[in-house]
Amino acid sequence: MKAEVKWIGDELFMATSESGHSLVLDANAGALAPSPLENVLLSLGGCSSVDVVSILQKARQNISGCKVEIAAKRLDTVPRLFSDIHLHFVIQGRDVNAKHVERAVSLSADKYCSVALMLNKAVNISHDFQIINDEK
Template sequence: MIKIELERVAGDFGFAAKDAYGHVVHTDSSPESGGINFGVRPMQLLLMGLGSCSGIDIVSILKKQRQTVDAFTMKIEGGREPGKEPSIWQDITIVFELTGDIDPDKARKACELSMDKYCSVAETLRRAGGNLKWSVKVNGK
């Protein structure tokens, strides 16, 4: 069982979330909702989790294939359900950008395996009705 502790530490909505290893993430609401910009919005944290989860998968797969990943960035955009409360992620697009001595076909396959088979965050968002789209660029192409 995973255990997370949260403590309100800044303003009305600023929390420090700590895992069992002592790693801390700060969250907050937007200033428009009464927050003070102390940390990441909780819904944005879901997209960060998606990127981190898939990134770990992709690098792991490519390392097993003896591909050299010198740099790896992701651009993630999400759109939420309009006019609903609560409003969940409806459309999410990820662009994976890898640089190094990497076979583009292997990179595409690694991304596909992560997004369709291994990434638990992607599957969680899909089961909630999210539409996930992705593309991959290797060495700018």
């Protein structure tokens, strides 16, 4: 896998993936686009969500939505690394079984999410979930 990041002016950088997709990163605390560290959180949330949705669909859970709210704490020293990241999954659907959701979230965190597994070596990552039942 390859990627390229090119400075495009001020504190803006264009990141382009091997598959040809691009996104802007802003080193100025995310004033005009996500900062590189914000993008790490977005990647973690995306990776984890893909796993959770896939696992719940394979378990034949009738889900209509999946959202993950991510909260991170950073160290006060330079470099300002993440110390803790918490993922709160909000699963929406009809008659969704909490045991299936718990299993999906745990499998993502412990086995499938590449981003979480890489970050886990240096960051305390926790997770929980809630289920919102669709009206029948």
